Amino acid sequence: MYRTKTCGELRVANVGANVTLAGWVQRVRRMGGMTFVDLRDRYGITQLVFNQDKDAILCDKANKLGREFVIQAVGIVGERSNKNVHIPTGDIEIIVSEMLVLNSAATPPFTIEDDTDGGDDLRMKFRYLDLRRQLVRANLELRHRMTAEVRNYLGGEGFIEVETPMLISSTPEGARDFVVPSRMNPGQFYALPQSPQTFKQLLMVSGFDRYFQIVKCFRDEDLRADRQPEFTQIDCEMSFVQQDDVLCMFEGMTKHLFSSLLNIEFSEPFPRMTWADAMKFYGCDKPDIRFGMRIAEVPPELVRGHGFAPFDGAEYVGGICVEGAAGYTRKQIDGLADFVKRPQIGAKGLIYARVEADGSVKSSVDKFYSADILLRIKDLFGARPGDLILILYGDDAMKTRKQLSELRLEMGGQLGLRDKNSFACLWVVDFPLLEWSEADGRYYAMHHPFTSPKPEDIHLLDSDPGAVSANAYDMVINGVEVGGGSIRIHDSDLQQKMFRMLGFSDDQALARFGFLTNAFKYGAPPHGGIAYGLDRFVSLFAGLDSIRDCIAFPKNTSGRDVMIDAPSAIDASQLEELHLSITAK
């Protein structure tokens, strides 16, 4: 070893000890005849001291050290006269007697500090330097601890971690696959898994009973701001369970993570909300319930026929009551109107109503509506003096609800109701099984084709497929969907019916999923599971805005790793071996 101690462990109790440290030069300061070097490693920072009077040659050597030089220093631990209370090693320093430069360093392109001067692109290109920053490393340390605690919890509950294959077959349902040409099977391709879904179900057929895996998955999608082509799932499956068993098990895991990683104890069960309620009261299927501000609906007949054209033509009128925001200025409200009218949100206009101190209502539509109607609207929202009511309207209830959801989140943010250090967990349950695509004229599985309908709804599959609820559930924390799952179909006939509903011919279904439906014929147990997006889960715990900051080597929105410059061209001979040619110019 190049060291006897790390840069994070020496304390006053070690004063007098002879130690050897190794690490990176964070900073060199000269004061009078003294030179102070902050030496950094993963574990902390320790101050090294060189004295010009005592050893001029050594001190000169120290003066020549540059930022990020890698050095080894031998010396005696001394107590500092000028203590630094901000770091655990701030009470001591090393009076250096020997120093060796293990490696020099060019000046880094940005400062290795929490508050760096490096822009995003530069930090990604030199990610290995960005990772030296304590803030970034702390995210990856949290990620490590989270996976360790997930394994502790699930291992303790009898789950077995089983590795499923990465080189599998392409399936047409769902997102686009990344494919891998097979040299040994010319013209054929493997696909990288979008999830180990079918394999974990096969493991249930195999009697593994409780399976989990922390596993890389892949989706070749056009990347939005916070998506990565490769991402990590905590993937779980259990046999002989009903929905409630799965929810209890993973509520337990989540509580364990909050407790062990953040010291936050949740004593109450997580609330459960149906998908229909989530949409009605929050306008989205992943409500942030750190704050109320639920959506209230205004019966169209109440506001129609008073000469206000927007409401006259609306199929849906609804809004939120923002507590204590009556003081919002005209300018602020105009800002909100601009916000909801942005193309990404697409509302037609924003109506507001202030509740005055005397209980009367002052609104942007006063000239159309009597005080009586305005008071009835106030009551619909349960608004009190000092509150601000914000109303949207539209032809389509679901679209308008989604707009209200955006407005609600914006108001929650403006009012400071979305504190990163406070956490509100929620189960959303009873999702619809199928989603109708107007464009394609067919149903799609809302989760995936293996999700079980609720037994009591199976009779509706033929007559009213859109009304069938699924045994599916999402875990939502602070408005983020961290996990989702379902009870699966374990009956081969029902599975076949489901494939038909999703537009697969029997031949297609057999070719793609025959191994699964076949497996179900040999004694499949009832089973269900859940998968968490680890990147998002860690980000949430770390209070990060982007998942990129908890991934060691992320890709940019073009799917490129700018550090290693991947993807890249390959040799002609490689292409030839793979029996491929490139058609792009």
Place this chain on the structure above:
Amino acid sequence: MYRTKTCGELRVANVGANVTLAGWVQRVRRMGGMTFVDLRDRYGITQLVFNQDKDAILCDKANKLGREFVIQAVGIVGERSNKNVHIPTGDIEIIVSEMLVLNSAATPPFTIEDDTDGGDDLRMKFRYLDLRRQLVRANLELRHRMTAEVRNYLGGEGFIEVETPMLISSTPEGARDFVVPSRMNPGQFYALPQSPQTFKQLLMVSGFDRYFQIVKCFRDEDLRADRQPEFTQIDCEMSFVQQDDVLCMFEGMTKHLFSSLLNIEFSEPFPRMTWADAMKFYGCDKPDIRFGMRIAEVPPELVRGHGFAPFDGAEYVGGICVEGAAGYTRKQIDGLADFVKRPQIGAKGLIYARVEADGSVKSSVDKFYSADILLRIKDLFGARPGDLILILYGDDAMKTRKQLSELRLEMGGQLGLRDKNSFACLWVVDFPLLEWSEADGRYYAMHHPFTSPKPEDIHLLDSDPGAVSANAYDMVINGVEVGGGSIRIHDSDLQQKMFRMLGFSDDQALARFGFLTNAFKYGAPPHGGIAYGLDRFVSLFAGLDSIRDCIAFPKNTSGRDVMIDAPSAIDASQLEELHLSITAK
């Protein structure tokens, strides 16, 4: 839950309890008016009892159960009169009062028993049924426990598990890459990692200090019997270490695994052997030291010029002394001669010499050599009465040594010296840095291009590259290389020199590895590491002949998953999106 207890947990103490079990029907037996059903789950087997007299309808239902039906049974725990001492639940049975068939099962294509009647191909096609067999599941349970204990140990030693990317760049050195076409970057490809080597080195540059990862790696090689295109590594790296630090850390891990998984304690340090000694005395770089039988060399001058042409023309003569094997018959020895002459081994002939009870030597070359010379040979081997000396010869010492290694392993096997339940661990150290390829007229890195030469040999890099030793090491257990690693180069100039020696132009090196050599310029610490092949490591612990048996869903030697039928053709539209066309007919 469909059950209150599992099929593995009920004991006499539970007699009288009302329980619900769920699982698979292993076997149905009728005796008199009773029906006995063995119900199986992951945790064990419990006997269910049905009584024709007490409940004829229920008993009839039980009689109709087929193998592998999935059922739920409610009943009272009773003490068995006829106990089964072979299973932990053998003292009890369930007097069933209610029974529900959760899923029926077609007759499986082979029996779900340790000693199954299913052939290899059938078992792989129906792997989900094969995995129901206790023997196979036990291997995967061991694999789970091994990874858990690896994480316990390394976590306790301050290692952080960091996920490195799966979609990286293709590198020409080493084995063939699997590549992944990038839709968003037409004509460009990602590669799947053969190992996270460069990324773990970058993490050391980033100051992560101690990294590990249990990670899938990929190699597109022509598959030999016991290779898989995707395999799992325990990948580790440490900073500020010398070779001895790495060996101690991972010797500790290995001892921890033996102790926690197999209850085997190794109190002594693992022996260390130089690569040169391994080749000289065992003929291979991964000697099985569960037994001695070391190779001894016969000086050519001792046996030349006596009219025995094979020795006259040989550059190398060497052999092994097989203790107590003088009784081998002529037929047995002919068998050994056939064995070494097989094309896979390629020896020209086998010479033998028996040491008789009186100490005299009787050999296949008696007519060429005097008793005196034969006695001197006997002494060279330290042979004693009753021993059998087996000698090979050839033009090339290394080739002949490898033949002797095969013969030695064969004899160890024949004599029962290679017991699967006994373990001998060994470090092989001081590998050559470079390997000369006669065919290509150039040097190749013996481990990989990042391995550090021994500092004392660096001056030989220009003058005598073949003589340079590497700071590289392998862990060998029972003749299996379970892990290998090295101290890495951390100096960008030395790394550049190494790339040149390996035939990379500076431009090529920059294009392929520029990010790494660049990173070294910003303060790289001395570092080194090791990687274990998890599949092989588990196989060894499980006493398996093939790594396939400890992989849930392995591929065959054509790289195919016969269960899901991967790889497969993909849609023309997928190819088009990827800007690719297939050139194979």
